[in-house]
Amino acid sequence: MSETLVLVTGVGGFIAAHVADQLLERGYRVRGTARGPKYQALAETVKRPGLEFVRIDDVATSDFTAALAGVDAVIHLACPLPGRKSVEETFSSAIEGTMNVVRQAQRAGVKKLVVTSSFGCLLSPTHMPAFHGLTFTEQDWGVTDDAEFEQQKDNKFYVYFTAKIKTEIALWDFARAHPELEVATILPGYVIGPYSASFPLPADIASMGTNDLVLQIITGGAVLPAPNWLVDVRDVARAHVLALTRLPLGGHGDARFIVNAATYPWAKAAAHIARARPALAGRIVPLDTIAPLPGVLSGLDNTRSKTVLGVGSYITPEDTLGAAVDAVLALQKHWAQVNREIRCTWRQGLLKCSLGNIMHLNIFGQHMVVISSAKVAKDLLDKKGSIYSDRPQSVILRLCGYTRTFPLLSHNETWRKQRRLVAYEFNVGSISKYYALQEKEAVTLVRNLLDNPDNLMREIQMYGVNGFTFPKSASSNNYDIRRIGSIIMRVTYGYQVKSVDDRMLAIPLQSLGNFSKISTPGAFLVDQIPALQYLPRWMPGSGFLDKVDTWHQMFMDSCWDPYQWSKTNIDTGDALMPNLCASIIQSQEEPLSDDEEAQAVYATGSILGGGLDTNMSSVLSFLMAMILYPQVQAKGQAELDLVVGKNRLPELSDRPNLPYLRSIMAEVLRWSPALPLGIPHALEEDDDYEGYFLPKGSLVIPNIWEMSHDPEVYTDPMVFNPERFDGVDAEMAKASSLAFGFGRRVCPGMHFAEGTLFSIIMTTLATCDVLAGLDENGKEVMPKYAYTSGTISFPEPFPVKLQLRSAAAATLLADISTVE
Numbered sequence: 040m041s042e043t044l045v046l047v048t049g050v051g052g053f054i055a056a057h058v059a060d061q062l063l064e065r066g067y068r069v070r071g072t073a074r075g076p077k078y079q080a081l082a083e084t085v086k087r088p089g090l091e092f093v094r095i096d097d098v099a100t101s102d103f104t105a106a107l108a109g110v111d112a113v114i115h116l117a118c119p120l121p122g123r124k125s126v127e128e129t130f131s132s133a134i135e136g137t138m139n140v141v142r143q144a145q146r147a148g149v150k151k152l153v154v155t156s157s158f159g160c161l162l163s164p165t166h167m168p169a170f171h172g173l174t175f176t177e178q179d180w181g182v183t184d185d186a187e188f189e190q191q192k193d194n195k196f197y198v199y200f201t202a203k204i205k206t207e208i209a210l211w212d213f214a215r216a217h218p219e220l221e222v223a224t225i226l227p228g229y230v231i232g233p234y235s236a237s238f239p240l241p242a243d244i245a246s247m248g249t250n251d252l253v254l255q256i257i258t259g260g261a262v263l264p265a266p267n268w269l270v271d272v273r274d275v276a277r278a279h280v281l282a283l284t285r286l287p288l289g290g291h292g293d294a295r296f297i298v299n300a301a302t303y304p305w306a307k308a309a310a311h312i313a314r315a316r317p318a319l320a321g322r323i324v325p326l327d328t329i330a331p332l333p334g335v336l337s338g339l340d341n342t343r344s345k346t347v348l349g350v351g352s353y354i355t356p357e358d359t360l361g362a363a364v365d366a367v368l369a370l371q372k373h374w375a376q377v378n379r380e381i382r383c384t385w386r387q388g389l390l391k392c393s394l395g396n397i398m399h400l401n402i403f404g405q406h407m408v409v410i411s412s413a414k415v416a417k418d419l420l421d422k423k424g425s426i427y428s429d430r431p432q433s434v435i436l437r438l439c440g441y442t443r444t445f446p447l448l449s450h451n452e453t454w455r456k457q458r459r460l461v462a463y464e465f466n467v468g469s470i471s472k473y474y475a476l477q478e479k480e481a482v483t484l485v486r487n488l489l490d491n492p493d494n495l496m497r498e499i500q501m502y503g504v505n506g507f508t509f510p511k512s513a514s515s516n517n518y519d520i521r522r523i524g525s526i527i528m529r530v531t532y533g534y535q536v537k538s539v540d541d542r543m544l545a546i547p548l549q550s551l552g553n554f555s556k557i558s559t560p561g562a563f564l565v566d567q568i569p570a571l572q573y574l575p576r577w578m579p580g581s582g583f584l585d586k587v588d589t590w591h592q593m594f595m596d597s598c599w600d601p602y603q604w605s606k607t608n609i610d611t612g613d614a615l616m617p618n619l620c621a622s623i624i625q626s627q628e629e630p631l632s633d634d635e636e637a638q639a640v641y642a643t644g645s646i647l648g649g650g651l652d653t654n655m656s657s658v659l660s661f662l663m664a665m666i667l668y669p670q671v672q673a674k675g676q677a678e679l680d681l682v683v684g685k686n687r688l689p690e691l692s693d694r695p696n697l698p699y700l701r702s703i704m705a706e707v708l709r710w711s712p713a714l715p716l717g718i719p720h721a722l723e724e725d726d727d728y729e730g731y732f733l734p735k736g737s738l739v740i741p742n743i744w745e746m747s748h749d750p751e752v753y754t755d756p757m758v759f760n761p762e763r764f765d766g767v768d769a770e771m772a773k774a775s776s777l778a779f780g781f782g783r784r785v786c787p788g789m790h791f792a793e794g795t796l797f798s799i800i801m802t803t804l805a806t807c808d809v810l811a812g813l814d815e816n817g818k819e820v821m822p823k824y825a826y827t828s829g830t831i832s833f834p835e836p837f838p839v840k841l842q843l844r845s846a847a848a849a850t851l852l853a854d855i856s857t858v859e
């Protein structure tokens with residue numbers, strides 16, 4: 040064994056472990072640094088001749104005297120990946136961490152230093168040049184800009200790459216001032232591949248390295264629409280070791296090395312995995328939904344890594360991807376074995392994972408906390424509402440205007456103002472004034488469905504698939520599914536929707552459809568690279584900005600037009616009373632200021648967005664459940680016959696006397712929550728929960744579907760079984776409240792929503808049998824429990840048939856006037 044002792048910082052990390060392996064194979068002695076618990080685990084489990092460990096808790100501030108004793112060379116790799124730390128900590132770990140090690144090494148007389156840098160040090164931290172069809176060489180440098188940084192400091196990638204650029208500059212400045220030092224830097228592309236066989240496997244996603252992107256692809260997550268300069272971790276480790284052996288290599292112009300196998304976009308990687316691993320293909324998002332890159336991808340020139348370092352030929356991207364997929368699959372198996380089951384399925388357009396009750400993911404540097412237990416959701420989102428009530432901010436949604444409405448506003452004063460404006464109108468004490476309206480609209484829905492049952496599913500299909508496009512040929516009466524939209528327009532603005540083409544509802548619906556498309560994770564690169572919003576309109580890749588203009592205009596019209604109509608018509612009597620808009624306007628002694636008026640416009644605009652699809656989804660789930668569980672239907676009808684009789688239609692005032700119907704409604708909300716993953720919250724401060732560290736800025740996703748299907752709480756959770764509540768309202772409330780979210784962001788329309796849903800349940804069951812529809816051959820088609828993806832989830836289309844229970848029921852339905 041060689042006498043040369045190399046200090047490897049952050050030795051448990053993805054690349055560092057391979058570096059240590061390769062050094063040992065070449066006969067070097069290795070001393071690895073690791074932090075507290077990691078140090079303990081390494082010292083106890085990794086026993087190899089020539090390898091020792093030393094504990095360093097904070098690379099930026101710790102004393103390295105003991106670590107550097109007798110050391111001949113340092114390979115410095117320890118650095119957090121994007122988003123793993125706050126801005127200050129990222130800078131401190133990257134710049135101070137590197138300089139602390141380098142300064143102390145120089146003082147200790149160590150001459151040879153190899154430092155891991157990044158491809159990000161070759162270009163601006165905006166990454167715009169990545170799409171300009173260039174070829175980067177080691178002569179290229181990223182330039183940082185303090186003013187731009189101020190604008191971009193919420194962008195984790197920008198922060199990370201700024202820190203890396205500053206680190207490399209500081210390092211080379213120091214090297215120039217200390218010519219006795221022999222320094223080399225390694226600038227790899229995205230590093231993926233197998234894990235070292237001699238070190239412990241990563242304990243969680245946060246410590247997977249960039250293999251988390253591979254995990255994301257094979258578990259149906261979004262495919263990163265970013266340049267992918269791809270390189271195998273074994274080649275990157277080899278380059279570090281070769282650089283060490285080749286030192287001295289000259290000044291910074293000569294001793295930087297791009298280490299990269301190929302330019303291989305993530306979409307191509309996804310396509311390759313789908314082809315090479317057919318068993319995984321079904322898990323990968325449909326390839327045609329992956330957003331195209333916004334320009335011509337630039338390349339990295341790796342010539343010098345071959346000619347100067349002697350890397351020779353790189354492992355091919357296909358082999359690297361194969362090894363990375365195997366590594367990730369093995370890791371999942373390993374995690375499962377250590378009794379922490381990981382279940383990842385692509386269902387609702389978002390990564391839905393559960394690892395025990397709470398799971399921390401790090402995806403493209405964005406921390407995500409997925410909560411799958413009602414208790415944890417309440418502990419965090421309810422009890423610690425002061426720090427768990429923010430919303431993640433999306434550039435594309437802001438550009439289109441949607442973040443003006445309070446469901447998407449940050450947890451700030453404007454959100455508070457808007458929420459207050461609607462809270463009173465929809466609180467449990469105020470909503471009874473809308474009961475009559477909800478009852479009438481339920482009657483109209485049932486009547487229209489009896490006349491033409493096909494409408495419901497045909498239109499729902501168009502909503503789900505095309506994003507709320509209206510059928511061009513729909514006749515003016517066929518707007519059953521918009522019955523709920525009609526209720527909301529009536530309640531919010533006092534506006535009676537006149538026909539299927541009524542612009543006052545059609546525009547908001549189209550705007551909602553746009554929202555659905557725009558908010559799909561990963562759909563717009565500008566969310567990853569915010570600088571794209573400033574692209575000049577003539578530039579390739581700026582086409583999305585024209586669409587943004589159209590969507591923005593439609594969003595503004597959808598909020599302002601109905602508001603203006605309502606405001607103008609309060610006094611003419613055309614606006615039907617009561618309505619939310621009138622309540623807001625009339626409750627003010629003075630005319631609203633411009634800002635107050637804008638808040639009223641966006642608060643009322645939020646109601647249609649919040650209350651339409653959610654309620655529609657629940658109504659469809661109710662109809663599906665009635666077809667699949669006829670015994671439940673019969674029991675509900677029996678209760679109605681007993682309590683209400685057959686001589687009148689039920690009313691919302693009957694609700695207290697209809698416990699079985701109440702449990703049907705609770706079971707609908709539990710069985711098929713309309714927002715299976717809720718709306719993500721964002722964490723405003725670092726938090727600790729039962730040993731988990733949850734970093735500030737994390738996206739907190741309440742996995743409502745999992746909570747509502749927890750087998751430990753709900754026996755046979757997939758079975759629609761209202762009996763599970765034993766008629767106890769508190770048990771029903773526990774289940775149904777999950778569907779409406781948590782904490783300060785809890786759905787403000789929940790009582791109103793329950794009124795609408797209950798009206799439809801009771802009117803349908805009192806008058807009709809809900810039966811399976813027929814296919815073109817006259818055969819019954821039983822619905823399947825299958826739901827569309829998207830934030831709000833609908834049952835996949837299924838045919839339904841309503842059949843009048845009696846002639847008396849027909850008379851009762853016909854007798855109700857629906858004209859106000």
Ligand code: HEM
Pocket residue numbers: 445446447458465645646647648649650651653654657712713714717718719720778779780781782783784785786787788789791792796
């Ligand atoms: C079955 C029907 C409904 C369901 C399942 C539902 C569910 C939800 C959920 C899960 C949230 C997110 C809560 C969170 O962030 O933790 C939410 C928010 C919201 N809902 Fe509902 N909702 C329904 C009906 C309605 C109705 C009828 C309205 C309006 C009258 C409405 C207005 C809103 C608004 C404005 C928000 C945003 C609240 C905020 O961010 O402060 N929802 N809803």
